[in-house]
Amino acid sequence: MQGKYYIGLMSGTSADGIDLALVDFTSKNEKPRLVASFYQSYSSVLAEKITSLYQPGNNEIDRAFHLDVELAHLFAQAINALLSQENLNSADIIAIGSHGQTIRHRPSADNPFTLQIGCCQTLATVTGIRVVGQFRRKDMALGGQGAPLVPIFHQQLFAHSVDANFVVNIGGIANITFLPEQGSSKSVLGFDTGPGNALLDDWFTKNHSSSNEKFDKSGAWAATGKVNQALLIQLMQDDYIKAAAPKSTGREYFHLDWLEQQLTFFTENSYSQHGAITDEELNAVDVQATLLVFTAQSICDAIKSLTTQGKVYLCGGGVHNSALVEALKTSLNTSNSAFEINSMQALNIDGDILEAMAFAWLAYAFDHSLVSNMPAVTGASASCTLGSTYLP
Structure with missing residues (x-):
């Protein structure tokens, strides 16, 4: 050649x-x-x-x-x-x-x-x-x-590592690669966890139609909102989120119409339970805050289903959303788990x-x-x- x-x-x-x-x-x-x-x-x-x-x-x-x-x-x-x-x-x-x-x-x-x-x-x-x-x-x-x-390529990059490693790519859709610790009987795994930047970008653009920005830079808008726990629970019950791997998805599944359907169901369900929606009525920024935590939690739940400790390396556009990265760290490191979280830059690799x-x-x-x-x-x-x- x-x-x-x-x-x-x-x-x-x-x-x-x-x-x-x-x-x-x-x-x-x-x-x-x-x-x-x-x-x-x-x-x-x-x-x-x-x-x-x-x-x-x-x-x-x-x-x-x-x-x-x-x-x-x-x-x-x-x-x-x-x-x-x-x-x-x-x-x-x-x-x-x-x-x-x-x-x-x-x-x-x-x-x-x-x-x-x-x-x-x-x-x-x-x-x-x-x-x-x-x-x-x-x-x-x-x-x-x-x-x-890409998991087989990630395996090449971490061929000499002895620890359990995760590569988390947060693009429009988020996906993870799990590389078990050396000597483990576990297999390399990889799958799409659900939305990455897709819903965050779509909802931001819908509510900032006059802005030149097409995404919530550093998660600044989401950070001013309040997470609606009831909506978060509903989103986490989505069939794809709950499905076992192997699985993959795309923007043809997680898109603005999907989100609008979720919000309509949430509002109707709140009304049927309480006879009014005043307590549960959502404003746009709270939806964004909830979507950010939904994205982080769906990634973290997938990671913690595979192991309770290891090194997590982030790449993709979502790495630049500092609010999302903080949400990932909060969700990953609980009393039952311990993960070291870095960007791929820590390995002298450009994650973008x-x-x-x-x-x-x-x-x-x-x-x-x-x-x-x-x-x-x-x-x-x-x-x-x-x-x-x-x-x-």
């Missing part, structure tokens, strides 16, 4: 932009080395095009596959910008590992499917670089959830680019015929090498 580096490309369910990681896998200590990274934000118009496809809607096939090609061109522009930044050209790249943009993920349907757009063939042709993509489909063909895919690095590794694994799914994580019937290749 010509070239020296792999590029990993990730666009998450928050639909905020493109993360690129330039990775070298020739290091003598066998650990991947992040050479450079690049981020390209999406315009509000493009973000709306993406998020409008999370739910069935009018003319969605035309809209989805126009966007499929549009995103491929945007991915190519971002890759060319990264190459220019590093004074490289296409010949220096072995392959692009592209996750693409998930717009629908239905692992529990009668005929399970997943759809990531950002046409791999277009991307390969426009950049002149081979692309490895569509990583989720073979795992799903083997009966798996097709997600999460970790998932993009994982997709560079998945392309590397494809080229070297390495097993890259984990049946214990996804529920697939067999181990396999994930991905398909697209030539320029």
Whole structure:
């Protein structure tokens, strides 16, 4: 194979932009080395095009596959910008590992499917670089959830650790990877715990329509509200939150309509019990405060169901929400548990680019015929090498 580096490309369910990681896998200590990274934000118009496809809607096939090609061109522009930044050209790249943009993920349907757009063939042709993509489909063909895919990469990063470690990625959806302590009989596990930033962002945007901000920066707004315990209990009773792993979800499940339904049910239930809703009436900021604790508690309950002590490393956009991080610390460290909580920066790893690095590794694994799914994580019937290749 010509070239020296792999590029990993990730666009998450928050639909905020493109993360690129330039990775070298020739290091003598066998650990991947992040050479450079690049981020390209999406315009509000493009973000709306993406998020409008999370739910069935009018003319969605035309809209989805126009966007499929549009995103491929945007991915190519971002890759060319990264190459220019590093004074490289296409010949220096072995392959692009592209996750693409998930717009629908239905692992529990009668005929399970997943759809990531950002046409791999277009991307390969426009950049002149081979692309490895569509990583989720073979795992799903083997009966798996097709997600999460990154735990096997996390296992590489923590190969020499003796402690129990968790990697908690808080994107639009939150997911965890559990890496048992050395010598343990437990298996590596990983699954989506529920919402990460998704509901917080949606509710903030709904109630700040005139703001330039699309998210609650550092959780400042949520911090001024009061948690409604009755609503929190109701949210924690959601079928997905209570379901056992393997499981995965997405913005097609946890979205604003889901939240509105929860709030309607809460109000109606309060009225039926009390004959009035004055005591339970919710204002917007209290809903935000409750959503923040709901997000933290759903993550923490998943962690504590696996062990009562260990090291927790946070990554993803949610790391920058200081109120959420404090809620996680409060919920994790109780009289019955003891966890050390850090960001991935504590390991000299940029947590904002970790998932993009994982997709560079998945392309590397494809080229070297390495097993890259984990049946214990996804529920697939067999181990396999994930991905398909697209030539320029």
